[in-house]
Amino acid sequence: xxxxxxxxxxxxxxxxxxxxxxxxxxxxxxxxxxxxxxxxxxxxxxxxxxxxxxxxxxxxxxxxxxxxxxxxxxxxxxxxxxxxxxxxxxxxxxxxxxxxxxxxxxxxxxxxxxxxxxxxxxxxxxxxxxxxxxxxxxxxxxxxxxxxxxxxxxxxxxxxxxxxxxxxxxxxxxxxxxxxxxxxxxxxxxxxxxxxxxxxxxxxxxxxxxx
Amino acid sequence: xxxxxxxxxxxxxxxxxxxxxxxxxxxxxxxxxxxxxxxxxxxxxxxxxxxxxxxxxxxxxxxxxxxxxxxxxxxxxxxxxxxxxxxxxxxxxxxxxxxxxxxxxxxxxxxxxxxxxxxxxxxxxxxxxxxxxxxxxxxxxxxxxxxxxxxxxxxxxxxxxxxxxxxxxxxxxxxxxxxxxxxxxxxxxxxxxxxxxxxxxxxxxxxxxxxxxxxxxxxxxxxxxxxxxxxxxxxxxxxxxx
Numbered sequence: 108x109x110x111x112x113x114x115x116x117x118x119x120x121x122x123x124x125x126x127x128x129x130x131x132x133x134x135x136x137x138x139x140x141x142x143x144x145x146x147x148x149x150x151x152x153x154x155x156x157x158x159x160x161x162x163x164x165x166x167x168x169x170x171x172x173x174x175x176x177x178x179x180x181x182x183x184x185x186x187x188x189x190x191x192x193x194x195x196x197x198x199x200x201x202x203x204x205x206x207x208x209x210x211x212x213x214x215x216x217x218x219x220x221x222x223x224x225x226x227x228x229x230x231x232x233x234x235x236x237x238x239x240x241x242x243x244x245x246x247x248x249x250x251x252x253x254x255x256x257x258x259x260x261x262x263x264x265x266x267x268x269x270x271x272x273x274x275x276x277x278x279x280x281x282x283x284x285x286x287x288x289x290x291x292x293x294x295x296x297x298x299x300x301x302x303x304x305x306x307x308x309x310x311x312x313x314x315x316x317x318x
Numbered sequence: 319x320x321x322x323x324x325x326x327x328x329x330x331x332x333x334x335x336x337x338x339x340x341x342x343x344x345x346x347x348x349x350x351x352x353x354x355x356x357x358x359x360x361x362x363x364x365x366x367x368x369x370x371x372x373x374x375x376x377x378x379x380x381x382x383x384x385x386x387x388x389x390x391x392x393x394x395x396x397x398x399x400x401x402x403x404x405x406x407x408x409x410x411x412x413x414x415x416x417x418x419x420x421x422x423x424x425x426x427x428x429x430x431x432x433x434x435x436x437x438x439x440x441x442x443x444x445x446x447x448x449x450x451x452x453x454x455x456x457x458x459x460x461x462x463x464x465x466x467x468x469x470x471x472x473x474x475x476x477x478x479x480x481x482x483x484x485x486x487x488x489x490x491x492x493x494x495x496x497x498x499x500x501x502x503x504x505x506x507x508x509x510x511x512x513x514x515x516x517x518x519x520x521x522x523x524x525x526x527x528x529x530x531x532x533x534x535x536x537x538x539x540x541x542x543x544x545x546x547x548x549x550x551x552x553x554x555x556x557x558x559x560x
Contacts, residue, residue: 213526220518241553252447255549276544276551277537285351285532302528310525 136260136267137231139176140242144226147172151221158219165215178261178268179207185271186283187299190291198296205303210279212310224248238262353466353476354535360468364531367473371513376520379513390511392436397508398447399428399435400491407489408450412458420445449545453482457546466535474538 134142147168151157156164183203184191194202229243239261245253259271271280290299350357385393406421424440424447432439441447456478457463464477475483487493492508495501527533543551 209526213522216525217519217522252449255544273544275541276549277540279526282533282536282540283528285536286528289532290528306528 134267135231136233136240136258136262137228137242139267140244140258140260140269141228143173143176144244147218148221148226151218152223158221160219162212162216162219165218166211168218169211169215174207174211176267176269178263178270179203179210181261181268181270182206182210182280185278185280187287187291188281188284190288190296190299194296198300201300202296202303205300205307206283208307209303209310212307214279222248227253351466351532351535353463353539355465356467360466360535361531363468363470364534367468367471368530370471375510375513376517378510379517382510382514383517390514393507393511394515395428395432395438396435397492397511398438399425399432402428402447403491404486404489405448405450408452408455409448411455412450417448421448451482452485453479453542454546456482457542463539463542466539474534476539476542479542 150168150172154164154168157168180199180203183199183206186206187194187202191199225247227245227247229245231240231242233240239259242258242260244256244258246256247253255273255275257273257276258269259273260267260269271278273279287299290302294301354360383390402421402425406418406425409415409418409421424445427440427443427445428435428438431437438447453476461478463479467475467477467480469475469480469483472483492501492504495504523530523533523537
């Protein structure tokens with residue numbers, strides 16, 4: 108009995124020590140998506156402020172619990188598409204930052220709409236050597252057809268990172284491509300940066316007006 | 319079933335579609351989105367729809383949303399059950415016979431044990447709800463979507479999906495009611511119910527998009543492609559992702 112207890116202690120210790128490496132490296136992509144989802148839902152279920160529409164708290168939750176597993180540079184590259192190559196490194200950094208702000212603002216609000224929907228995780232169809240996989244999930248709610256949510260993940264040296272989210276087959280990232288392309292044609296990369304900044308500012312003012 | 323529909327009405331629908339198509343062709347512009355040659359007309363219809371939604375549809379849906387959840391679920395199930403017949407037919411048309419059979423089973427179970435479709439007992443039994451329509455069937459047969467069209471009140475569509483929609487309406491059980499008052503009430507209720515289901519999600523596009531028109535267009539085209547492939551569209555490596 109004592110032996111087992113010490114074994115557990117050792118295990119717990121090694122897990123604790125290696126936690127960072129473990130979270131980043133060894134976790135399978137489907138397990139990663141599930142643990143982050145469960146984590147966030149548990150918090151939202153207990154947080155009355157988020158349930159009653161506190162956007163700022165929702166953003167905070169997303170920033171601490173979700174963002175570490177997202178690759179925003181990749182997402183921005185996908186959203187901008189062909190014009191990405193013409194952007195300078197500085198422009199790329201600003202674009203990524205502004206796009207990240209826009210996505211986080213927009214979709215954190217979705218958390219305030221959460222009302223006990225059930226999330227099903229589909230079995231992962233991937234080979235162990237795959238470095239680019241889709242994790243499929245479904246959100247179920249009474250009286251409505253389940254909504255399909257797919258996460259595209261890529262294996263990077265620091266672990267699996269989400270680079271696209273598809274809701275009912277619609278990529279939240281590439282859905283921007285037409286929009287962004289139009290901005291770039293009209294005002295170059297700097298025009299797109301300006302539009303994104305304006306949009307974020309506008310969201311900021313509406314958010315504080317509501318508060 | 320078509321004979322229940324007055325001939326003049328379907329003729330009117332066909333003439334309207336033809337007229338619309340011609341009007342759209344007349345003002346086709348160049349240089350825009352490849353799938354949206356009628357962008358200027360579409361944008362006008364889009365902003366009309368936005369205004370109508372803001373002042374009429376959305377407020378009505380917000381009032382409807384006060385209805386207790388169990389009743390709303392019942393309403394959704396009722397229209398869902400009515401729709402399952404045609405969904406089953408479309409599954410068969412697409413060669414998915416097992417799914418079609420399952421849809422038939424759903425209608426049987428839900429119309430009886432589920433009390434006229436108010437309760438979705440079939441889903442609890444493991445008969446999954448599907449989502450099919452004639453536009454998807456045409457798509458699965460290889461019919462291209464054609465130009466993007468924004469329909470008044472109904473919103474984003476394509477030429478293929480509009481043709482599909484006309485077919486869907488011809489066999490729609492709600493449209494078969496001879497009594498105009500019943501037919502219109504049911505149609506209105508279904509419309510409001512669907513709009514209410516989008517409350518909460520509808521503001522997301524406003525927040526997310528730089529240009530809502532383009533955002534919704536891209537959304538609709540991706541959404542339909544996903545539906546045609548039943549949630550598993552071919553995954554192509556993005557040429558711009560490197």
